[in-house]
Amino acid sequence: MSDDFIESVFSSRVRIRILKTLIKYKEINITKLSRELGVNYKVIEYHIEALKRLGIAEEKRFGRIRIIRLSESDPRIIVIERFFTELEQAIANRSDSQSQGSS
Structure with missing residues (x-):
């Protein structure tokens, strides 16, 4: 994976x-x-286009409706999902151990 x-x-x-x-x-x-994110539509659109150019997001159109999803077949998506999951677990574990230490 390149920088x-x-x-x-x-x-x-x-x-x-x-x-x-x-x-x-x-x-x-x-x-x-x-x-959901409270971010301007055009800003979201800009970032979605960037993710599509990187090959990790896909778009389906149904008339004017645009549905976005991650490219599940791309192995980089699995790594990104695992990264977020493990990071959230590490943060939760750290705050649990800190709260136990102060008790």
């Missing part, structure tokens, strides 16, 4: 939030994604 890919995927908080939301919902309408 360019890593930097591009994790280049902004909005892009990271989009990734986490796509992992959670598997696929989502861009308008709903915009509302």
Whole structure:
């Protein structure tokens, strides 16, 4: 995996939030994604296009409705999902051990 890919995927908080939301919902309408994150539609669209260019997001169209999902067949998606899961577990474990230490 090249540094360019890593930097591009994790280049902004909005892009990271989009990734986490796509992992959670598997696929989502861009308008709903915009509302869910409280981020302007055009900003969401910009980041989705970047993820599509990187080859890790796909778009389906049903008339004017655009559904976005992660490219599940891409092994990089599995690694990204595992990264978020393990990081969240490590953060939870750390806060649990800190709260036990202060008791």
